[in-house]
């Protein structure tokens with residue numbers, strides 16, 4: 439049964455004009471669900487919300503508990519979080535910077551009902567033309583496969599950043615590797631090759647991390663900085679920090695493997711659900727195998743819009 443729109447979109451505001459009748463609200467809800475189904479390839483259920491919150495913890499651990507690296511100063515005003523998901527980054531940011539007005543935008547209304555007073559969530563498609571402008575800081579994290587055109591999205595960020603404002607994107611390199619050849623011929627390697635290849639075939643970039651610098655520079659941002667983090671899969675490393683990161687990554691990936699690949703393989707590559715289930719089970723088993731030493735790079739890239 440469809441829930442009333444105001445319950446499905448608690449505490450949110452939409453960019454679309456307010457609609458007056460119940461029928462128009464239902465149409466709007468249906469339009470957003472259709473956009474979500476057509477343009478995004480991950481689920482938005484309870485498991486996925488939990489997984490995103492685990493990913494948040496993984497990223498905070500990786501970045502020494504920092505939410506971002508850009509030198510934005512102590513009192514940013516207008517802040518935008520693209521593809522905010524559960525809104526956890528936006529809410530943490532708002533708590534740390536009470537002076538800021540933080541907007542989180544997402545196709546999917548999965549944000550909580552009670553949020554800090556300086557946060558608002560907007561349900562909309564960030565690939566559309568923006569109506570909100572003059573941001574001191576624009577942040578996008580883990581948006582792989584989400585935008586139809588990242589180069590255009592970064593140009594939109596440039597257009598709508600305030601002079602002197604910063605943009606920061608944080609993204610995975612989905613080309614896994616190992617230093618000892620232990621991933622060669624593994625199912626986990628096959629999984630990521632399929633993921634990269636099948637998204638590329640439908641014109642979506644899933645391997646966003648290594649491309650960020652080019653997109654950000656080409657959009658016109660200056661003072662561009664690139665930071666690359668090493669993240670293992672599994673608790674096999676001897677180094678304590680890497681071991682912790684690897685353990686978080688494994689817990690998060692246990693549900694993420696299915697979430698990441700089911701839609702693309704069944705909708706576009708002709709796989710059955712059962713075939714995907716087998717690949718996912720083998721991939722999970724490789725991820726847990728302490729003899730397979732999977733590594734990823736994670737990129738944080740930021741740049742500044744020039745003062746006029």
Ligand SMILES: C[S@@+](CC[C@H](N)C(=O)[O-])C[C@H]1O[C@@H](n2cnc3c(N)ncnc32)[C@H](O)[C@@H]1O
Nearest residue numbers: 478490521522523544545546563564579580584
């Ligand atoms: C993998 S999640 C990352 C969530 C969040 N950034 C984080 O780091 O926890 C990607 C999010 O982007 C949203 N998304 C995907 N395509 C979008 C679009 N075109 N416009 C707005 N949001 C989008 C999805 O609904 C999902 O919540």
